[in-house]
Amino acid sequence: xxxxxxxxxxxxxxxxxxxxxxxxxxxxxxxxxxxxxxxxxxxxxxxxxxxxxxxxxxxxxxxxxxxxxxxxxxxxxxxxxxxxxxxxxxxxxxxxxxxxxxxxxxxxxxxxxxxxxxxxxxxxxxxxxxxxxxxxxxxxx
Numbered sequence: 029x030x031x032x033x034x035x036x037x038x039x040x041x042x043x044x045x046x047x048x049x050x051x052x053x054x055x056x057x058x059x060x061x062x063x064x065x066x067x068x069x070x071x072x073x074x075x076x077x078x079x080x081x082x083x084x085x086x087x088x089x090x091x092x093x094x095x096x097x098x099x100x101x102x103x104x105x106x107x108x109x110x111x112x113x114x115x116x117x118x119x120x121x122x123x124x125x126x127x128x129x130x131x132x133x134x135x136x137x138x139x140x141x142x143x144x145x146x147x148x149x150x151x152x153x154x155x156x157x158x159x160x161x162x163x164x165x166x167x168x169x
Contacts, residue, residue, distance in 0.1 A: 056163060062158035092122040
């Protein structure tokens with residue numbers, strides 16, 4: 029038990045549940061990185077320049093282009109086993125997002141995720157296009 033949870037229990041408050049985001053169509057696009065040559069760090073720099081907090085928790089959706097006629101069941105099954113939700117919004121596209129964890133975008137985290145997802149293209153009939161950072165829509169001001 030941590031000191032914080034001890035105080036919460038002592039004063040009758042429960043610790044807040046971790047924030048979860050679900051790729052259910054209600055989230056909005058904060059940033060996208062499809063251009064490997066430009067680099068993930070440049071996208072994060074653009075967020076900062078636009079006044080956004082690039083380190084706030086986001087849901088990262090990885091986007092794959094499926095080779096026409098390919099069977100991607102093995103890829104989808106492997107991603108799901110690793111905790112990703114997999115969707116096929118169009119016949120030639122596959123989305124993978126980890127709803128069990130939110131990501132704080134850093135150049136290192138983005139590069140590691142890109143390397144991992146790009147590595148899947150050597151074993152499955154897909155091309156990794158890049159990632160999209162999704163957040164809840166801004167509330168009324």
